Amino acid sequence: MSVDQKVVRRQKLRWRIRTKIEGTASKPRLSVFRSNKDIYSQLIDDASGTTLVAVNSRQKDIVAQAGNKVEKSALVGKMLAQKAIALGITACVFDRGGYLYHGRVKAIADGAREGGLKF
Numbered sequence: 790m791s792v793d794q795k796v797v798r799r800q801k802l803r804w805r806i807r808t809k810i811e812g813t814a815s816k817p818r819l820s821v822f823r824s825n826k827d828i829y830s831q832l833i834d835d836a837s838g839t840t841l842v843a844v845n846s847r848q849k850d851i852v853a854q855a856g857n858k859v860e861k862s863a864l865v866g867k868m869l870a871q872k873a874i875a876l877g878i879t880a881c882v883f884d885r886g887g888y889l890y891h892g893r894v895k896a897i898a899d900g901a902r903e904g905g906l907k908f
């Protein structure tokens with residue numbers, strides 16, 4: 790059974806990134822997962838192993854918006870920032886999940902910054 794080399798490469802990058810960053814309750818990790826159609830992001834407290842806030846492009850508020858995948862990713866970032874600030878979280882550590890910091894991944898980061906989160 791062959792394994793897709795792109796998946797293996799991204800997994801190695803992901804592990805390398807995760808050895809260097811860690812989220813706490815006051816400064817959680819903003820994790821990004823990108824599928825072909827949708828994008829998912831969540832704020833994670835690694836100390837307790839809990840997800841504090843989760844937002845994705847499949848939610849009704851974002852699906853109803855017009856635009857391409859990059860524009861919807863920016864909306865995901867803004868909505869994540871709004872929910873985080875409502876919980877009292879103002880800073881986070883960005884985890885790109887092995888993806889290049891470009892396109893939809895960058896759009897989430899920019900949207901979160903516009904929403905008020907500090908990286």
